[in-house]
Amino acid sequence: xxxxxxxxxxxxxxxxxxxxxxxxxxxxxxxxxxxxxxxxxxxxxxxxxxxxxxxxxxxxxxxxxxxxxxxxxxxxxxxxxxxxxxxxxxxxxxxxxxxxxxxxxxxxxxxxxxxxxxxxxxxxxxxxxxxxxxxxxxxxxxxxxxxxxxxxxxxxxxxxxxxxxxxxxxxxxxxxxxxxxxxxxxxxxxxxxxxxxxxxxxxxxxxxxxxxxxxxxxxxxxxxxxxxxxxxxxxxxxxxxxxxxxxxxxxxxxxxxxxxxxxxxxxxxxxxxxxxxxxxxxxxxxxxxxxxxxxxxxxxxxxxxxxxxxxxxxxxxxxxxxxxxxxxxxxxxxxxxxxxxxxxxxxxxxxxxxxxxxxxxxxxxxxxxxx
Numbered sequence: 215x216x217x218x219x220x221x222x223x224x225x226x227x228x229x230x231x232x233x234x235x236x237x238x239x240x241x242x243x244x245x246x247x248x249x250x251x252x253x254x255x256x257x258x259x260x261x262x263x264x265x266x267x268x269x270x271x272x273x274x275x276x277x278x279x280x281x282x283x284x285x286x287x288x289x290x291x292x293x294x295x296x297x298x299x300x301x302x303x304x305x306x307x308x309x310x311x312x313x314x315x316x317x318x319x320x321x322x323x324x325x326x327x328x329x330x331x332x333x334x335x336x337x338x339x340x341x342x343x344x345x346x347x348x349x350x351x352x353x354x355x356x357x358x359x360x361x362x363x364x365x366x367x368x369x370x371x372x373x374x375x376x377x378x379x380x381x382x383x384x385x386x387x388x389x390x391x392x393x394x395x396x397x398x399x400x401x402x403x404x405x406x407x408x409x410x411x412x413x414x415x416x417x418x419x420x421x422x423x424x425x426x427x428x429x430x431x432x433x434x435x436x437x438x439x440x441x442x443x444x445x446x447x448x449x450x451x452x453x454x455x456x457x458x459x460x461x462x463x464x465x466x467x468x469x470x471x472x473x474x475x476x477x478x479x480x481x482x483x484x485x486x487x488x489x490x491x492x493x494x495x496x497x498x499x500x501x502x503x504x505x506x507x508x509x510x511x512x513x514x515x516x517x518x519x520x521x522x523x524x525x526x527x528x529x530x531x532x533x534x535x536x537x538x539x540x541x542x543x544x545x546x547x548x549x550x551x552x553x554x555x556x557x558x559x560x561x562x563x564x565x566x567x568x569x570x571x572x573x574x575x576x577x578x579x580x581x582x583x584x585x
Contacts, residue, residue, distance in 0.1 A: 232359075238322060239358050245326035254334065260327045261421040264320055264391045271316045272392075275309045317365070317388055324388040325361060329353050331419050332380075342412045343404075349415060357381045364478055365389070382478050383413050390422055390444040394475035398447045401481045401489070403428045409480075410447035417445055427452040433459060438470040450485045451494065458496040522559055529556040530565045537569075 249257060279302060286298040335349045353361070357377050360370040361384035372378050382398055390396040400406050410426035417424045425440035427448030432455065440446055441456075460469040479485050529552045536549035556566050 235359050235362055238362055239355055241322035242325045242329070242358055245323045246329055249326055249330040250333075257327065257330060257334070258419070258421055260323070261391065264324060264327075265393065267320065268313070268316050268392055272309055272312055275305060275312060279305045279309065313392055317392070320391070321362065321365060321388055324391065325353075325358060325384045327420065328384045328387050328416060329358070331416050332383075335415060335419060338415070340412070340415050343408050351377070351380050353377070353380055353384065358384070361385050369482060378480070379409055379413060382409075382480070383416050385476075386413075386445050386478060387417065387420065387422065389476035390417075392475065393444070395441065395443070395472050396445050396475065397453065397477040398445070399450050399453055399477055399479045399485060400447065401449065401484050403449060405480065406447045406449055406452075414445075427456075432456065433468075433470065441471050450479075450489055454494040455496060458494060462496070523563070526556045526560040526563050527565055529553070529559070530563065530569055534569055 249260075282298055282302045282305060286295055286302070289295050289298065329352060332349075332352045336352070338349045339346055340349055341347075354377070357380060360372055360376075360378070360381040363370040364382065365385040365388060370378075370381065372381065386396045386398060398406075398409065400409065407426050407428050410424055414424035422444040424445045425443035425447070427437065427440055427446065430436040430440050432452075437456070440448075456471055460471050463469055533549040533552040533556070536545040536552070539545050553566065553569065556563065557570075560566065
């Protein structure tokens with residue numbers, strides 16, 4: 215009853231979300247009406263205008279971060295390095311907030327730009343995975359809402375046929391404007407290749423670069439160039455294994471990925487639930503020096519374990535001797551301390567478990583019976 219009353223007064227969660235997003239959709243349409251009259255050159259020039267706006271807002275913070283990194287590089291004092299690292303982390307957090315604010319401000323106009331580009335591409339012949347087809351898509355209002363939700367880092371649930379592929383173009387375009395790269399993670403190679411070519415029509419029209427990881431080999435300059443593109447399509451396995459490889463390189467220049475900025479995950483239930491059950495594992499060859507280090511440390515660990523076992527056995531033996539005098543409470547208390555220390559040192563020690571089991575049964579048998 216109370217739930218019905220609450221829904222009647224405040225509306226359902228869906229209704230509240232729609233009420234919150236409707237003004238943004240209205241702003242998008244207002245910008246679209248203005249862009250309908252501009253020239254094709256002016257429409258394509260929107261991308262550079264957006265980038266300049268973003269650059270002007272974050273340039274000062276980025277310069278401050280670069281200065282702090284250079285200062286840290288030339289500092290040998292551990293305390294100063296730790297302080298500089300903390301300041302860099304704070305500045306990076308401030309940069310992320312500033313970037314998010316400016317992207318939120320640009321969202322209506324950027325989405326309208328993509329929608330107008332789709333309208334002007336209507337009827338154009340494009341080639342997708344070797345097949346010629348005509349561009350016949352313009353985002354509907356529901357797709358605008360889906361794009362807003364994805365930009366905000368939430369999950370947009372859409373049925374098959376509602377145009378999820380087209381929905382992703384708008385938040386990808388918006389977040390790629392920062393120049394930090396935007397990724398679309400999907401479940402198989404075919405979808406990555408198809409969507410990079412299909413939706414790449416809009417991105418290329420607006421002056422952005424698009425790449426597909428499936429078109430390159432791991433660890434190559436081509437793979438690094440794919441990540442350097444404004445928008446990169448690929449499968450979760452390709453992104454994941456590249457991340458693991460980048461953490462195994464000898465020199466930082468061998469890494470292919472840039473710092474991560476924004477990603478959309480297609481078929482999120484499959485990628486983050488089904489596929490995530492199988493961990494990505496990668497290994498590299500162990501050098502001779504690494505084996506020598508293993509032998510050295512293995513001997514030290516074995517000696518430490520042996521010493522610890524001897525100490526635990528000694529504690530258990532001493533506690534057993536103290537427990538023989540059942541009437542001396544001080545000895546029993548001291549025995550308990552020794553058994554506690556032994557348990558912390560080796561909880562699965564056989565002698566310890568035997569004493570604990572025997573002590574427990576003895577205590578139980580000597581306890582007064584309740585009638």
